[in-house]
Amino acid sequence: MPLVRISHTAGKPPTFAAALSAGVHRALMEAFNVPADDFFQIVTEHAHTTGVVGPKTFLGIDHSVDIVVVQITCAEGRSTQQKKALYSRIAELLSADAGVRREDVIVSLVETKRENWSFGNGIAQFAPAESTG
Amino acid sequence: MPLVRISHTAGKPPTFAAALSAGVHRALMEAFNVPADDFFQIVTEHAHTTGVVGPKTFLGIDHSVDIVVVQITCAEGRSTQQKKALYSRIAELLSADAGVRREDVIVSLVETKRENWSFGNGIAQFAPAESTG
Amino acid sequence: MPLVRISHTAGKPPTFAAALSAGVHRALMEAFNVPADDFFQIVTEHAHTTGVVGPKTFLGIDHSVDIVVVQITCAEGRSTQQKKALYSRIAELLSADAGVRREDVIVSLVETKRENWSFGNGIAQFAPAESTG
Numbered sequence: 119m120p121l122v123r124i125s126h127t128a129g130k131p132p133t134f135a136a137a138l139s140a141g142v143h144r145a146l147m148e149a150f151n152v153p154a155d156d157f158f159q160i161v162t163e164h165a166h167t168t169g170v171v172g173p174k175t176f177l178g179i180d181h182s183v184d185i186v187v188v189q190i191t192c193a194e195g196r197s198t199q200q201k202k203a204l205y206s207r208i209a210e211l212l213s214a215d216a217g218v219r220r221e222d223v224i225v226s227l228v229e230t231k232r233e234n235w236s237f238g239n240g241i242a243q244f245a246p247a248e249s250t251g
Numbered sequence: 252m253p254l255v256r257i258s259h260t261a262g263k264p265p266t267f268a269a270a271l272s273a274g275v276h277r278a279l280m281e282a283f284n285v286p287a288d289d290f291f292q293i294v295t296e297h298a299h300t301t302g303v304v305g306p307k308t309f310l311g312i313d314h315s316v317d318i319v320v321v322q323i324t325c326a327e328g329r330s331t332q333q334k335k336a337l338y339s340r341i342a343e344l345l346s347a348d349a350g351v352r353r354e355d356v357i358v359s360l361v362e363t364k365r366e367n368w369s370f371g372n373g374i375a376q377f378a379p380a381e382s383t384g
Numbered sequence: 385m386p387l388v389r390i391s392h393t394a395g396k397p398p399t400f401a402a403a404l405s406a407g408v409h410r411a412l413m414e415a416f417n418v419p420a421d422d423f424f425q426i427v428t429e430h431a432h433t434t435g436v437v438g439p440k441t442f443l444g445i446d447h448s449v450d451i452v453v454v455q456i457t458c459a460e461g462r463s464t465q466q467k468k469a470l471y472s473r474i475a476e477l478l479s480a481d482a483g484v485r486r487e488d489v490i491v492s493l494v495e496t497k498r499e500n501w502s503f504g505n506g507i508a509q510f511a512p513a514e515s516t517g
Binding site: 287288293324366373 | 391428430434435436437438439440441442443445447451453455464467468471472473474475476486487488489490491492493494495
């Protein structure tokens with residue numbers, strides 16, 4: 119049940135956004151065991167520097183003006199190891215498939231309760247069973 | 252104190268965004284007892300498929316390319332029953348008032364502490380009283 | 385490790401967005417001890433009323449149609465006093481440097497674990513040491 123927000127800079131080839139989408143989703147499938155059809159994202163394009171803002175360097179990592187910011191709201195409960203695997207795989211796939219520098223891949227996770235989601239029809243599909251009725 | 256982000260696809264009639272806004276807000280008033288004037292939203296339009304990304308089917312629910320994603324940051328403390336009532340009411344109202352298929356209404360809640368908000372003038376209007384001073 | 389989303393209305397001078405960016409970041413440095421180069425933001429412009437939605441009045445505070453919404457995802461652990469200092473400083477700086485009415489500055493904080501971030505190269509730079517390996 120992730121909801122993914124991907125923010126990238128303008129001036130990219132037409133296939134760029136789709137490559138970002140697919141790469142982040144594949145990483146979620148592999149590292150977080152997200153089902154293939156649990157695929158909800160908002161992808162937005164922004165101006166360099168004034169729309170997507172990043173530092174030239176942080177923590178010794180050099181950033182270009184083309185950072186990609188991936189914010190993922192998901193269910194709580196993944197281990198730190200799973201999170202590390204996710205970050206690593208997102209950076210790998212966005213580099214390989216979309217040509218993003220690995221240094222430019224920024225990821226932020228926001229964890230919520232399983233009852234905090236509805237995937238259509240106004241139903242809380244993942245609410246705990248004891249809360250039903 | 253919700254902050255609502257509504258993401259919808261392009262090509263809708265001029266009244267569409269306002270109907271989404273009003274529907275989500277009315278559902279929050281009814282299910283979460285949000286005051287009428289506690290009405291803060293960011294509503295954005297995106298390209299089909301590459302901007303708002305969704306699966307054809309998830310959990311047995313068929314989605315069109317016109318899903319509407321509603322992410323609500325709000326104070327923690329609502330019960331699962333209230334959350335279920337919220338999802339149900341949002342789907343009902345977006346269907347009735349904006350013509351959105353009930354299957355296409357996706358909702359994500361992010362809960363935060365009451366002290367995590369300022370609604371103007373630089374003041375934490377909902378911080379616990381014992382923290383004042 | 386904040387990720388800041390700033391949403392403002394259209395029709396502003398060219399320097400407006402940069403003044404918002406700088407003001408929020410300076411407030412984070414002063415109130416939350418954020419390093420100068422920990423500067424990641426998404427700044428977006430929206431239509432009045434239908435894009436950025438706000439009430440005329442809430443909690444006795446009058447809003448114009450030019451509210452600025454600042455949502456900050458950051459590491460958990462700041463005190464209520466630090467949060468109050470942040471709200472106050474953001475309102476001061478956006479007023480002084482960008483001409484935003486103090487009444488129109490809305491702030492929402494979302495707190496996450498330190499392991500929930502990657503700032504490049506696919507590494508969880510702030511994960512607790514005991515989780516490494």
